[in-house]
Amino acid sequence: MIENRPIVTFISHSVIILGIIIIAFPVWITFVAASHDALRMTQSPLPLWPGGHFFENLSEALFVGLDVGGASQPVALMLLNSFVMAMVIALGKIAISLLSAFAIVYFRFPFRMGFFWMIFITLMLPVEVRILPTFKVVADLGLLNSYAGLTLPLIASATATFMFRQVFLTIPDELLEAARIDGAGPMRFFFDILLPMSRTNIAALFVILFIFGWNQYLWPLLITTDQSLTTVVMGIKQMLEAGEQLLQWNKIMMTTLIAMVPPIIVVVSMQKMFVKGLTETDK
Amino acid sequence: MLFSPGEFMLKRVHFGPSWLPFALVAPQIFITLVFFMWPAGQAIFQSFLIEDAFGLSTEFVWLDNFKDLWNDQHYIDTFSRTAFFSLMVAFFSLSIALILAGMADRVVKFATAYRTMLIWPYAVAPVLAGALWVFMFDPTLGIVAYTLDMFGYDWNHKLNGGEAMALVIMAATWKQISYNFLFFLAAMQSIPKSLIEASAIDGAGPARRFWTIIFPLITPTTFFLLVVNIVYAFFETFGIIHAVTEGGPAGSTTILVYKVYNDGFIGLDLGGSASQSVILMAIVIFITIIQFRYIEKKVDY
Structure with missing residues (x-):
């Protein structure tokens, strides 16, 4: 703090807290x-204070799901799909990017x-831009309704x-020189020196890519028609569509909550x- | 030029040619070729074709698809609507984030706690952000729509195009504030404290210091964020629009990306959708070039 101005400080705190409240309000x-x-949840005005059915709704959403015209999918299964997709995309991107960056910098x-x-x-x-032809390629390769089709096209990453x-x-050149003198080949150098030295960057990137993968929407929406591959983020949309007739806002919002929590x-x-x-990386 | 082109960005000490580097780049190149280059090429090729809805016949029409778009009032409207939407989202999310970051930079107490409480919307998927906002504004049940009704305002974004647009702008802004906040705060915290202290000694108050020192010094960040926000509004808000309005009512929230999807997958106008894809690619390339030009400049500076 540069100078002591209690009023300005008070205003600063108030503005931030107000901002936090407004931003958190939709989630509340x-x-x-x-x-x-x-x-x-069908009676207007809707409540502003929590009721007593939280855990009941939670277990029903997780293990029974919501009837969206046809079969109902338990949200637990959707969570599993989302998790697999996010992990494959994040780890896949990191792996192939590490290898190609290694090749381009060191060879x-x-x-x-x-x-x-x-x-x-x-x-x-971005996939949104070339959505139709990419869909066609994936369809021609017979990858619709598969984890491979869900993840592979999203794995290439320039960033x-x-x-x-x-x-x-x-990373200093001396390290490679030293490794070579000690008789290490390229892959040995990669695994024993480069990987450990970039582990903080890998972790930081993992967070960003996990969220990127988890939040994918348009792509999974198009290439999975098989209900058992529905991810939780996609599931919300199906529920919103069915929601108006079913009037089950409690379960729809429960699912929204469940879908938001892991990346948060x-x-x-x-x-x-x-x-x-x-x-530090985006710039 | 420091390096000859062939050695650009290569380590001084490096491995010689062998099959290994090819194997290392192979997975990335394979995916790029199959899922990026090939479809992009297809999009360009498709954009010169007219195909009937059943895919029975195709005709090569050169630039007719683009001419059609140029003459299509709907498409021109979509363009200006997208521009309006992006500018609004960028303006509001940047301004709000700037105010919050300016305040957070001032207060020392709780700074980290505040940051934690402001960054989480970054992790919320666009479609979920859409679900949150559409629930609050639901014309029959929504809590905000109900409140507005008490004040005599009849909110119905399902019928009123302007209200629909306002709603998607709010949802898109809400999600982007945290990202901008992080960058603004990081930029402000990297300004040397001595500068601020010197001007405080010279008698400049907090507001004056902000406008004459902090704000000019974070201009590069602001510019960077402006580009990022516009790209975000252009391409990443599909989920919000799909969840909140599905482009309606009567196309009043259909932005370019939504139209590519809608014309291609719902309208089955493959040539038209492909030429829109090509235009979007051109826009992305244009924005990317601006961004990189600017980053180069910043490095010189």
Whole structure:
């Protein structure tokens, strides 16, 4: 603090707290809605204070699910799908980006820059932009309704490759010289020196990519028609569509809550690393 | 030029040519070729074709699809609507984040706790953000719609296009504030305290210090965030719009990305959708180039 101005400090605190309250308000309403029974959630005005049906709704959503016209899927299964998708995307991206950054930074080989630009260009083509032709390719390969189709097209990542390239470029040359003198081959060097040295960056990137994977929506929506592959983020939309007739806002909001919690836990628990990774790599 | 082009960004000490680097880049290149280059090429190729809805016949029409788009008032409207939507989202989320970060930078107590309580919306999926907001504003039950009704305002975003647009802007802004907040706060905290102290000694109050020192010094961050926010509003808000309005009522919240999806998967106009994809790709490439130009400048600076 530069100077002591109690009034300004008080205003600062008030503005932040007000901001936090406004930002958290939608989630509070969701939490309240998730803790009442279905009947209460059809009576206007809706409650502003939690009711006593939270755990009942939780277990029903998790293990029974909501009838969305046809079969009802338990949210637990959707959570599993989301988790698998997020993990495969995050770890897959990290793995292939580490390898290609290693090749581009540490090897001289023909077409090196060609490969680099080819990876770079993927930065410019988010899946939303080329959605129809990508869908067609995946359909032609017979990957619809599979985990492979769900994850593979989202795994290539220019951002992660750039970040690891940046990290590798800051690692002193002497390390490679020393490793070579000790007789280490390229892969040995990669696993024993590069990987341990970039582990904080890997962790920071993992947070960002896990959220990216978990929150995927349009892509899974298009390529999975099989109910058993529904992710929880997609499930919400189906419930919203059916919600108007079914009037089960309590369960819809419970599912929304369940879908939000895992990525929020990841961000908040790995906050320090995440903030560092985000503000230092994106630029 | 420090390096010859072939050695650009290569380590001074490096491994010689062998099959290994090819094997290392292979997975990335394979996925890029199959799921990026090939579909992008297809989109460009498709954009020159007209195909009937059943895929029975195709005709090569050169730039007719683009001409059709150019002459299509709906498409032009979608363009200006997207611009309006993006600017609104960028403006509100940047302003709110700037205010919050400015305050958080001032207070020493609880700074980390405040940050924790402000960053979590980043983790919420766009479609879930949409679900939260559509629930609050539900015309028959929503708590905010009910409150508005008490004040005599009849909210119905299912019928009123302007209200629908306002709702998607609110949901999209809500989700983006935390991201902007983190960057603004990081930028403000990296300003040397001595600068602020010097101007305080010279008698500048908090507001004056903010506008004459802090704000100019974080301009690079602001510019970076502006680009990121526009890209976000252009491409990542699909889930919000799909959950809240499905582009309606009467197309009043259909933005470019939503139209690509809608024309391609609902309308089955493959050529039209593909040419819209091509235009979107051009926009992304344009934005990326601006961003990189600017980053290069910043490095020089």
